[in-house]
Amino acid sequence: MKKLINDPDDVVDEMLDGMTATYPDRLRRLPDTQVVVRDDGPVDDKVGIVTGGGSGHEPTHAGYIGDGMLDGAAAGDVFSSPTADEFEALIGACDAGDGVLAVIKNYEGDVMNFETAIELAEMEGAEVESVVVDDDVAVEDSLYTSGRRGVCGTILVHKVAGAKAAQGADLGEVKRVAEKVVDNVGTMGTALTSCVTPEKGEPTFDLSDDEIELGIGIHGEPGTERTETMPADEITEHLTEAVLDDLDLDEGQEVLTIVNGMGATPQMELFVVNRRLQELLGEHGLETYDAWVGDYMTSLDMAGASITVCAVDDELKELFDAPADTPALTTK
């Protein structure tokens, strides 16, 4: 399989250097690490917001570093958790003395490495809290997790926690709003093709031309169901119904939605999906407060999409509306 890379062993390193070269006035890399932080950080009088995880999900994670969102992010190798010492360096670099919130996606390696780093940072006197995002409604246990996986809903946690921190809220308040998102968000995805990791160079799973996989994660791990391919409207119905079943929202509830491309899906198709998604929300008596469409959390070159629905109240709406200025997401 053709890839626009040099050596698979260098791909993360070269990507990070490329990112800082693209945004030299915004992003800076901590020496001898795969940690990227705000160039002007740590920001005084503000809780630091940090995250991290395997690479291959770009623009997640470093793409969301900036005003109103993240202060820094640790990048692991492709689909592998960063190590605890990298998370520890990240926390230290983003702590201006007002505490740090770690946003962790629910994968065993991410959770254990981040928790170890948090405990080490606390031994050094840092104040650190964490939230674990587990928005994937498709599976209870997967190849990489106990419990549900953390996927695209994590971006909404970054946004809300980042906005709250930018307003000068204390660590407890920032954690509270982050957890509010975690409690009110659900996601489900589908793959039309597998992704190809740089290391392996071939599809992670076989999917024939007339099959799709429902309930996929973001690492090429298998989904919950393999079916014959269907028109976009039907696929959208499967994903939406699964998410809404899980969230069990009252009629009239306002929601923020994301149609997220998995890396190799044309925007054209994402908009086709969003068209049907919005119709379905109407049929369920739900009101769309905001609809996002784009590549927010990808799985390398997988073709497919995920649908995220987050119930919002006045507090969350205000935080979603608050300014953010990052390479991958801007709100004015």
Place this chain on the structure above:
Amino acid sequence: MTEDGAAAVAAVAAVAERIEAERDHLTELDSAIGDADHGGNMARGWAAAAEAARDLDDPDTGTVAKTVGKTLMSEVGGASGPLFGGSLVFAAAELDGGVDAETAVAFAETYLEKVEDRGDARVGDQTMVDALTPAVHTFKKSIETDDLPPIEALAKAVDAAERGVAFTVPIRARKGRASYLGWRSVGHQDPGATSTLFILEELLAVAADRLGVDAPETDATSPTIPDEDPDEGASEDD
């Protein structure tokens, strides 16, 4: 270098050598129930740890333990990095006042506590805890209740770990990647419990060597596991 510090550096070198020798064995165990990376990851991590320990200037045992823990944490990766390495960093603090029977027990207990908490695993989940818990409890009892010399307590701990490794075979995995296999995990020896045993065996061998005594006989008798290849049941003697 303090005598204890030198022994600790030697012990880390011995563990690294042993894990390298067992690399394929550990990989084989892991490929049956996981992602076949335990042997390679542990061998890489311990080789780096041995090098880091060797480079220390006149370290005490606590410093060696902390350095090894930090190195494992950054080199092993995955869940094993925080479990084997992170736990060691925290436990190392118990050795700040020097190594004696009392601090050794505190070290072992803190290590176990961190592994249990981080992995959220208990005995019977088919994890490294199945080897570590009986080893630590036996070590503590041998020192505190039976008043045995530390070297004999360590030998008893190795026995207990060996039984613990055998115990992982007939049970079902409830934590770690093997747990996704559900009942299919039954009949497989846990790689993390196995590498834990190898580490303890090398600590015992080095400690005995330093004391100029033969390592006390370990006398674990594995429970009989029906329909299992006996070679897979207990640890390998090599």
